[in-house]
Amino acid sequence: MKNLMISAATAESENPLAPNWWEVLVVACGFAVLMFIVVKFVVPMFEKTYAERTEAIEGGIAKAEKAQAEATAALSEYKQQLTDARAEANRIREEARAEGARILADLKDKAAAESARITEQAQVAIAAERQAAVVSLRAEVGSLATTLAGRIVGESLNDDERSTRVVDRFLADLEDQGTSKQNAGALQ
């Protein structure tokens, strides 16, 4: 290195604060070129990238916020629908229960009415039968008594055996008559 140098001893002494104007010129030109390149290319390129990056990030955030809002809206809608559906189901169940109860009550009423009707009819029929029986008995008891008395009178009343026979025969006749009369009544 030393041999490359013009030694201090040989060079004339110079003031280090005095500029070499050629160097000033070279630095000025070099710096001007550098400034030009930086202003024209480097800074716009970096700033463009930054702007794009900012936009991408902000756009992404906006997109995410939108999606979030949509999701929230959809969720609340679903919840609303679910609540509605539950209420609907409850309502339907309540209605069905009421309907069932109503139907049951109706059927009970109907059954009660029917049974009452049947009972009444039966009672009416029984009363009618009874009335008919009373009427026919009334009509027949006289004639039967008359017939029986005639027969008794017609036979010897002393003979116990005979009288017993007569009574038995009478009763058998009576039964026969009663049966035929009943049959007649049923046919009527």
Added chain:
Amino acid sequence: MIALTLPAQDGGTFNPPGVNSHLPAFFTIGDFEFTKQMLLVLLSVVLISWFFIAAARKGKLVPGKLQFAGEIGYNFVRNSVAKDVIGGKDFMKYVPLLFSLFFFILVNNIYGTIPYIQLPSFSHVGGTYFLAALVYVIWIGAGFKVNGIRFLKLAVVPSGVPWYILPLVVPIEVISNFLVRPMTHSLRLFATMLAGHLIVLIAGSGIEFLIMQESVLMKGASVLVLVGSIAMYMLEALIMVLQAYVFVLLTAIYIEGAIHADSH
């Protein structure tokens, strides 16, 4: 600068390199000598342009390694210097200047740490005069542009100072702001670079001189110089980066002071 002369032992005297030691010019055209400094300055322009255009060209949203490295450099000047110091809406206007200044000075300083190059371009004062003058013109221009002619008053009359002190303060402000400021701005960079460069050179030539001596003690002393020079070399590397930062930071502060002169 320091006329350090060791007593002649075996191999004559030690002539340390000084401020008058220059490399021979590569070529000369008349009065114009094309020196190593000039070559390095031009090379720095090519290197910086090449690197940052290559880094910024693709402009991908998710940067690759090169782009990321470029963005770190650009962001440092843009945000840590321009935005933090100048702030507000005005800083973008000055980002290209600050960016160019920072990397221009940084690369030209770092040359001093690279073996074989080992010459910080601004160890010659001409370049720093130019850069400081450029900054001087720009901050004064910005001050007048923003504040009009009132800038003259704002720049030299500090607010809140009693009137009877003004005769004392105003001359000081004039001298410190308009005369001393560009001087210190340029000389700070130049002087640190020259001093660092000289230390490395003196250490280097000192080691060479000591090794050449026949005495073993003298040879052994060269190891001490070597160890010391490595420490100095590291310190120089730090100062080279630091001075680039300081120069740009001061530029930003001057511009900020000029465009916001009414609030100071």
